[in-house]
Amino acid sequence: MSMLALLKNPFRQSNLIIAAILVLALLIGAAMPIYAGMMDDQIAKLAALPAMLLFAILLLYDRKLTLTLIILVRAGGDNILELTRFSLGGYQIGVGGLINAAVILISIMLMLERPKTLSKNVVVVWSVFLLLSLYGILVSPAKPEALRSWLALLSYFSIFSSAFHFINNKEDFRFCVKLALFSSALPVLYSFIDIALNHGQGGEEGFRLRSTFSHPNVLAFYLTLIIPMTFYILKSMPVGKNGLTRLFLGCYLFLLLGLLILTKTRSAWIACVITFALYGVFFERRYLVYMVVLGVVALFIPGVADRLSDLGSGNEVVTYGKLNSFAWRVYIWESAWHWAGPSHYLQGYGLQSFKELSIVFFPSAGKLKWGAHSVYVQLLFEMGLLGVGIFLYLYVQVLREFRKLFSFDRLAGFFLVLVVLNFLICAFSDNMLDYLSFNWYLWFILGAGCAFVQTHAAPVRAQAAPFAAQG
Template identity: 45%
Template sequence: MSKLFSKICSFNFVAFSFVFLIALIIGAAMPLYVGLMGGKVTNLLIPPLLLVFVILLAFDRKLIILAIILFRSIGDIFLESTKTSFGGVSIGIGALINIVVLMVAFLLVVEKPKLFPKKLAMFWLPFMAIALFGVANSPEKVDAIRSYLTLLSYFAIFIIGIYLVRTPADYNKTIRLVVWSSILPVIYAVVDTILHMRDGSFRLQGTFSHPNIFAFYLLLVIPLSLYLIKTKINPLGNFGRVCVTFNMIVMLAELLLTQTRSAWIACFVIFLIYAVVFERKYLFYLLLLPFVALLLPSVRDRLVNLDSSNEVYQYAQLNSFSWRVSLWESALRWMEAAKYIAGYGLDAFKYHSRTFFLKAGTTNWGAHNIYVQLLFEIGILGLVSFLALFVNVARYLKGLIKYEPLAFLISISLIVGYLVVAASDNTLVYLVFNWYLWFSIGAGCSLVGLVSDDVSQKLN
């Protein structure tokens, strides 16, 4: 007992000393920081928030990551206003949160190295290694480093999801946390619709910076809500099931209002797979759904007339799909044969887009297709390693089939949904969407490990 008390006291002393030192540094740097930031009010929040993060990192890392998962879904509407360009690099509270996520993952691994999932980490290693080479090869080093740190944060949140799930009940709690994160965005979106919807051109973006990002976030939370409603493991009470069901119905309506066609298709496929595997009576409703949706003018316009809501008319008289195809063809034709192996470097697509795409105007366009982007930036090797990551994770999740087939199906649906929408959008740079995706998948992978351990114990 005395040894344990000594360890606790020693840890608290080290943690307190660390926090005290950081507080001194922040206090001493504040006058210089205020001068550099030009007195921008929102950025004056960064130092005290940094101190709060440091305190939580020292004393309660689990709490800080739970808070990030719960509230990051509403962060974009606030965090964008805190960005300030300093030395050509944009910094703000969002960047601070990204660093915190990386730090939490690092500290969790340092604290409990035996829990580190080496096999799962190896799934990531080829892609991350090739992407790192892409940084060295990039024509835009600062942007490439930022992009690589973003990719690294996806791996970090994946590892965090694994570390937080130590029992099947923990898995259920992590899924509930992700679903709870939708409450404020859903409410905000309802108010946004009431205040601003005037005609069929309205696209709902909620608390996110673009309607597509909101749509992909909903595409993630809707299947997880379905899991909570249907699961037999730590099931919701009647009241909780009613609340989650109502929230899911509202999210489905809001998904339509985002007018993001790829998300509609992916959502329909997910429910179709669920209906075929678990409840075939839902097939009848799914067959009716397209006809009902076509009764809505905005949905009908988006499906029938692809010319609608095209943000690039000023550069080319093409509909959104034709414009994307033209962009992809231009990029692939422009590529040198030798570059198909390792690409032009991370973030090179946007850098070169005004060169190879005559309809680009004055804008450096993203690829709007992850597969084309990766092929262009890190070559066939990078694209294959990216796809191999998803394939290997999906194969690993097969361990859930006998124990919890619904969790397996929902986890696979998240992967399928991501790969579907990745064919027509810049999903790799949508940080919040990717965080929730990899956190949920990491939790599912951890559940596989728990199931395997449980089966091994019973066999022995």
């Protein structure tokens, strides 16, 4: 473009776009010293801004691709995203929060672009649960934390509804399962680094593997989702074909089981045992024998027997006595129940109220705010009997959807039911609703499963329509 042409028509659209880009570049350049000062010159925080700009460009380019990439890498992001957090007006924000907002936005945009028929009953119960949770913000003694918790719940629903835009047939469902499986690559690879760097640490509990997650329990619960899905892909492959792939998946499954053992998360162990036991009962009895053999072998792994025997001591509250982890949970649950008033049994004390009020009702709290370490206790305290009832009914509706799968894909239906069962087991003794990355994968798989049901139901409705018209 010559200078003469620019002077003749300075307001051409292309000229204005170039000018806007130059002005934006100058503004960003001028703001960088200020931004660097706010970020304390830390590399991870400094990289947050360009990362967000690239993410915004990708979001504008292809929303479905953006969500696919988020699902693919989010399992490896907890520790990295934590490094990008900074304080703004007294509130901690970071790239993770912006990704959460993007997931919600993508869900809305996908629905507006191409409305999909969702599982009506599940969506209705989800909506009621979100509305009740919204009321929980209003009565909460910790409103900023309550709002953050509600947005996390909204992102879980967004992931669930977005999964419907991936599914048109069985192969699409398998793609979604494989996408969740591929997401485990980063945590699995980093596990070897975690073991190499920290295997001699861990205090009284010994080393507990956490890999890319914020806590060993989160990795364990993530594995209770990935292991059944890996097993499903393996068992749904045609016999006698894809020999190398089957061999790789079999070895990978053993590796995942080994990593699960190293997390030392007992509730996840129980969920995994139930997975293979039920498969053995309903499909292949030889797996019951495999379980017994592997169970005996596992007892010889350092730390496993100690982790199990730990439940036999420290079960009574005594002065200067140390409780085991389960007895400690029972103690905090009893403390909350004895403190709570009957007037709050129905609607609870509001979102995030358990942690906020734990310094009041829990004798061993000290100055720390403790979570409930049980989804059911947490919901009972924060949202009352209404919250617990709606929460459980939500999973009842999901299971009712998966029951339809047994008529045309028994194996998929079985493993999806196991995923729900594993979650409900682990939810008994941990803060499962607080583990965002895990819940995203959970609800993506559950959404894909419900969408798979819808793809089969759609042809049935289409075939029934002509008969209805004739009537």
